[in-house]
Amino acid sequence: MGYNRSEANGLQHISSKEEQFEQIMEIYSTDIFRLAYSYVKNKSQADDVTQAVFIKCFTKFEQFRGKNFKSWLYQITVNICKDYFRSWHYRQTIISDSLITFFKEKSAEEVLLERDENKQISDAVLDLPVKYREIIFLHYFEELSLIEISNLLELNLNTIKTRHKRAKDLLKNAFMERGI
Amino acid sequence: MENRLTKIREAMLESTFKDAKFSEERKREVMDSISILPNKVSPFKRFSLLKPVMNIAICTVLLGGTSFFIFQELSGDSSQTTIRSGDQIDVSQLKLEHTVGNERKIFSPVSIEKAKEVVLFNYNLPYYLPFSKKEPVATITEWFEDKNKISVDVKYIPDTTDQGARYVELTISNFPNNVNSIIKKHDYHQEVSLNGNNAYLTKNENVDMISWIDNGIEYDLRYYSFKNKSGEESEELLKIAKSMK
Incomplete structure (x- = not known):
């Protein structure tokens, strides 16, 4: 998959490329889905994003230069998520979801679940503003170093360090508020 | 606090991501989409995708007066x-x-x-x-x-x-x-x-x-x-x- 890889290869041998691609999707789809979910916080939208990521991955396959395939997929995911936040569709969905949540009565199971510590920790992370959430998720869930996060998000390392510190402060407060 | 942070991965796997994964149905949709992506673009659509390039090519042909030669080169008429x-x-x-x-x-x-x-x-x-x-x-x-x-x-x-x-x-x-x-x-x-x-x-x-x-x-x-x-x-x-x- 070098820069001089022939595009015709993909066009002519679509079946073999599809086979490889299916395997790639099998390997990475769960990771991509989770990363997407950490941004959009909704299963159906995470599915949409993951789907878009793999289609983009397929069409841009020739551009991958073999450095780190997973990082490349993550970069596509982050960019698609950020584009999605800017979209009209996303803003509309957020408004409708908030209204549904506000009016919906919680079931006994949901109430029990919410008392669960794991769920509390997870929700505290997901409730962070996105610029802090992405750093916490990538660092503590994906176990990426701050340098790797800086490369992935294409942000200065000092910015990442500042946001990481601020994110930890916010999370600490959130944990205290949730009594965990 | 550090304990809680190191527990984030486990906590999310046990709760939010417990049964959450990219659905099989969506995987099939992806495969369906890509199967029609590159090799089923109609010649007309392929031409329209290449329109900017073709515009330049047409200008070159008109200016250079070498349209016949360039057409043969780009058309792949191997005979x-x-x-x-x-x-x-x-x-x-x-x-x-x-x-x-x-x-x-x-x-x-x-x-x-x-x-x-x-x-x-x-x-x-x-x-x-x-x-x-x-x-x-x-x-x-x-x-x-x-x-x-x-x-x-x-x-x-x-x-x-x-x-x-x-x-x-x-x-x-x-x-x-x-x-x-x-x-x-x-x-x-x-x-x-x-x-x-x-x-x-x-x-x-x-x-x-x-x-x-x-x-x-x-x-x-x-x-x-x-x-x-x-x-x-x-x-x-x-x-x-x-x-x-």
Whole structure:
């Protein structure tokens, strides 16, 4: 998959490329889905994003230069998520979801679940503003170093360090508020 | 606090992500979408996608008065083409697949035997592969600006799925291409000796690469492995490379 890889290869041998691609999707789809979910916080939208990521991955396959395939997929995911936040569709969905949540009565199971510590920790992370959430998720869930996060998000390392510190402060407060 | 932070992964796996994964239905949708992506674009649509490039081409044709010659070159009408003086390729036996901007011509894949016949410089292919393979094909690329610049791309794919998600890709170029850039930028992990030449090894998450120059020909050999890795991919790659003489 070098820069001089022939595009015709993909066009002519679509079946073999599809086979490889299916395997790639099998390997990475769960990771991509989770990363997407950490941004959009909704299963159906995470599915949409993951789907878009793999289609983009397929069409841009020739551009991958073999450095780190997973990082490349993550970069596509982050960019698609950020584009999605800017979209009209996303803003509309957020408004409708908030209204549904506000009016919906919680079931006994949901109430029990919410008392669960794991769920509390997870929700505290997901409730962070996105610029802090992405750093916490990538660092503590994906176990990426701050340098790797800086490369992935294409942000200065000092910015990442500042946001990481601020994110930890916010999370600490959130944990205290949730009594965990 | 640190305890809580280190627990984030476990907590999210046990709660939010417990049953959450990319649905099988969506996977099928992706496969359906990609199956119609590149090879089912209608000629008309392909033309419209290339409209900016075609506009430039039309201007060139009008200004230069060489429309007939350029049409023959871009149309891939192989019956009219012959070996040109100084060329490194016999295009008369190839069919033009498509062009990449005004940079490269990519020909339809041919068997590796046919590639050996039409490419007029000598190169080596591997005798050894760590898996039994499907019949490989070669894709030949010719650069517009210098008709002597040719690259041959060969992909070796396992013939059965039980041999793992892996494949080998070899790119051979008769001009300073990727390998020269790797050496110049010191973009490799290890330098090794290979059949009397210096070769440059690079190891990444899913791919082991080795690059070298032999008799002025660049070789870029990559071993992709996505799961069930043996841990011996670098050694296998070296064995493949050593068999190319």
